Amino acid sequence: MALGSNLAGDYASCEALLEAALARFPQAGLAVVARSSWWRSAAWPDPSGPEYRNGIALVEANGDPREVLSALLAVETSFHRTREGKNAPRTLDLDLIAHGRHVLDEPGLVVPHPRAHDRRFVMGPLAEIAPDWVHPALGRTAGELAAAAKVGADASPITPPSRSSSPALC
Template identity: 55%
Template sequence: MSTPVIIALGSNDKGPWLDIGALLNAAVHDLESAGLGDVRRSRWWRSAAWPDPTDPPFLNGVVQGAWDGTAAELMTTLSGIEARFGRERSVKNAPRTLDLDLIDFGGQVQDSPDLTLPHPRAAERLFVMGPLAELDPDWRHPVLDRTATDLAASAGVGRDATVMPVAG
């Protein structure tokens, strides 16, 4: 039985890719190749790095999909994809080639040393809630019982986040 999931993607270091948009598109492809089904993706949103706005700006987005395994298996898959994209965990909030965050796993609520669901800070971030509101404006946060649209309107982090124009 597939579980509906929401995953946030972000990068502010293009690594060997042509640009960060190409890197994020490749990451979505890897998510699909790893077994994420029925994938829908938001547009990419640009915002200043947080908490240090002197770092390169971020591109962020959200995918919704369906996963046939457990949340722990999905987290292992996300970590593996991050590693393949050159993610290094040196300093907290340092520039990174790829950040994949599990935002929601079928509405489950969990707080353990290995996994917190829903993602504990997603509701505060416009660069997560804005893209999610594009895909599913009526998605409800399993703890706060507020919609993605409402959370995007009140998000305090990443208030400068804006939708990237689509190249013609």
């Protein structure tokens, strides 16, 4: 699962919001097995927007990809996620990046995620915790994909986690 935020909402920082979202995963039937550090990157495609925080969680889930996606959307809703337009700032964005070795292309669900392989803010955190993970459709590892990613090329891990001067932005 990919997690992202560039509006902290009611939380002190985007990192705090993302931690709270991770803490909610077990209630949604998603057992977190491993997780990356939080990464920062400029807003995309308009870098003048609030900076993003992103990360990856490897989870065990009972259910098919559609059920897992439904659980993720329910967690987003519980954090007051609104969809105001493509690439608009958001409190919480949860994406199903892959589900085992499944390759699906159905209305409302494409697995693996159709653009994750070209996003450093997704592949970088994934490579941090599972560098040898192999993309089910492309046959390339997370490490290879992170090195080749074009979108979010500025993405880098936050060490230590940063603190935002504004509670509303990251």
